[in-house]
Structures are given as structure tokens and as C-alpha cells.
Amino acid sequence: xxxxxxxxxxxxxxxxxxxxxxxxxxxxxxxxxxxxxxxxxxxxxxxxxxxxxxxxxxxxxxxxxxxxxxxxxxxxxxxxxxxxxxxxxxxxxxxxxxxxxxxxxxxxxxxxxxxxxxxxxxxxxxxxxxxxxxxxxxxxxxxxxxxxxxxxxxxxxxxxxxxxxxxxxxxxxxxxxxxxxxxxxxxxxxxxxx
Numbered sequence: 001x002x003x004x005x006x007x008x009x010x011x012x013x014x015x016x017x018x019x020x021x022x023x024x025x026x027x028x029x030x031x032x033x034x035x036x037x038x039x040x041x042x043x044x045x046x047x048x049x050x051x052x053x054x055x056x057x058x059x060x061x062x063x064x065x066x067x068x069x070x071x072x073x074x075x076x077x078x079x080x081x082x083x084x085x086x087x088x089x090x091x092x093x094x095x096x097x098x099x100x101x102x103x104x105x106x107x108x109x110x111x112x113x114x115x116x117x118x119x120x121x122x123x124x125x126x127x128x129x130x131x132x133x134x135x136x137x138x139x140x141x142x143x144x145x146x147x148x149x150x151x152x153x154x155x156x157x158x159x160x161x162x163x164x165x166x167x168x169x170x171x172x173x174x175x176x177x178x179x180x181x182x183x184x185x186x187x188x189x190x191x192x193x194x
Contacts, residue, residue, distance in 0.1 A: 116164025127170030
């Protein structure tokens with residue numbers, strides 16, 4: 001990241017990072033620290049799992065003041081930067097490869113025709129996310145919440161993530177898109193343009 005001096009900036013984590021094998025703190029804090037250092041910003045981590053075991057646990061946690069403080073920071077974001085996880089990517093994102101989802105979860109995602117996720121919230125190729133049970137346990141912002149952020153920068157590398165990217169675009173999750181050349185060409189060809 002290119003260094004840029006900013007004032008009163010806060011970098012806030014969009015979703016939890018813990019799972020049954022790890023707290024996820026090291027993985028998430030490395031990313032957050034780089035952004036904080038590059039922009040002279042305060043870093044606020046979100047110390048919850050990526051997915052709760054039960055939707056009721058999420059509901060209870062969202063009532064905790066310490067969690068509400070982070071949710072409030074998220075609600076006031078002016079810029080969101082995120083990638084797209086894709087179920088069928090050549091290089092699966094951390095959510096799919098890092099022990100966050102078990103076989104039952106993956107079976108449920110397949111049954112729901114899920115093509116990808118943004119910040120652990122899943123969607124189909126048409127951008128819809130209604131009725132995807134795993135989203136009730138996810139700690140990422142809902143698509144409705146994310147669409148409230150004025151500027152939403154989606155960064156994707158790898159042509160095999162195009163199905164996930166198309167779903168994210170259909171959901172209206174990005175205002176800005178950063179792609180490598182191969183992904184850009186594949187996206188254009190998938191959309192029937194020359």
C-alpha cells in the first residue's frame with residue numbers, strides 16, 4: 001500500500017475471523033495493521049468468529065455494547081474495501097480454505113446455489129441472498145448495510161472468481177472495481193461484449 005497521510009481515519013474490520021482452529025486474530029490483524037500503517041489510521045478489530053454456530057448467539061452478541069461499538073463504526077463507514085470469495089475459484093478464499101465451513105455448510109451453500117461471498121455474506125449468481133441460512137450466522141454486514149456505504153471498492157484477482165464477482169455486481173455491492181487484466185477480459189466476455 002502506498003502511504004498517504006489521513007486525519008481522524010479509522011480502519012474497521014468488516015467481519016469476524018475466528019473459527020474452530022484459530023481465533024483469526026493474526027490473519028486479520030496483519031491485513032488491518034498494513035492499512036492502518038499506510039494511512040496513519042486507528043485500527044479497530046472485530047473480535048468475533050466469522051460464523052456463529054447458532055443464529056441466536058449472533059443475536060445475543062449483537063446486543064453487547066462492545067460489539068455494538070464496532071457495528072456503529074461499520075454503519076458510519078464512508079469507504080469499504082473488500083474482495084470476493086468464490087465457491088469455485090482456483091485459489092479459494094480464506095473462508096473456503098481456512099476451516100471456516102464444514103461439509104454440512106458447504107452442502108447447504110451448494111443447495112442454495114451460492115456462487116460467492118463478500119465479507120462472509122453469501123449470494124447467488126443473480127445477486128440475491130434471501131433464504132441463505134448460513135447468512136443468519138455470518139458476522140459480515142448484510143448486503144443492504146454494505147450498499148449504504150458511499151464508496152465500495154471491490155478488488156478481485158483471478159479469472160476463476162468471475163462467477164462470484166458477477167454475483168457481487170448483480171447484488172450492487174461495488175461502486176468501484178479493481179481487476180487484473182485477465183479477470184477484466186473474462187468479465188467482459190462473460191457479459192457478451194467484445
